[in-house]
Amino acid sequence: MPNAVWLRFYKMPFAKVYPAYIAKAERKGRTKAEIDEIIRWLTGYSQSQLEAEIAAGTDVETFYTKAPALNPARSLITGTICGDRVQDIEEPLRRECRYLDKLIDELAKGKAMEKILRAG
Structure with missing residues (x-):
């Protein structure tokens, strides 16, 4: 069961994150x-769908x-983000959130897009 912090996060508009x-x-x-590009790769949203979800709150x-x-x-995404080992997170929604956090972290650290998107 997710803790109260995660429950509040899940109800937050994606447009705020x-x-x-x-x-x-x-x-x-x-x-x-x-x-x-990372969000589209992870979720399958098109750019217009992504923009619509953000606009809809x-x-x-x-x-x-x-x-x-x-x-x-996305199951190839491993490592630690904020003290969580991504591959070991049992709660599915929290794991999905941490997958994106990890990919954004890799981008910010200068990793090449093809490696971030686990291409080849």
């Missing part, structure tokens, strides 16, 4: 376009549960 991802990337010389939980096609290669 999204600017923080962009700001983190831009501080490190990366772009909003790269953030969008869709909460984080719904954003992930209604994702068109969660990428099966």
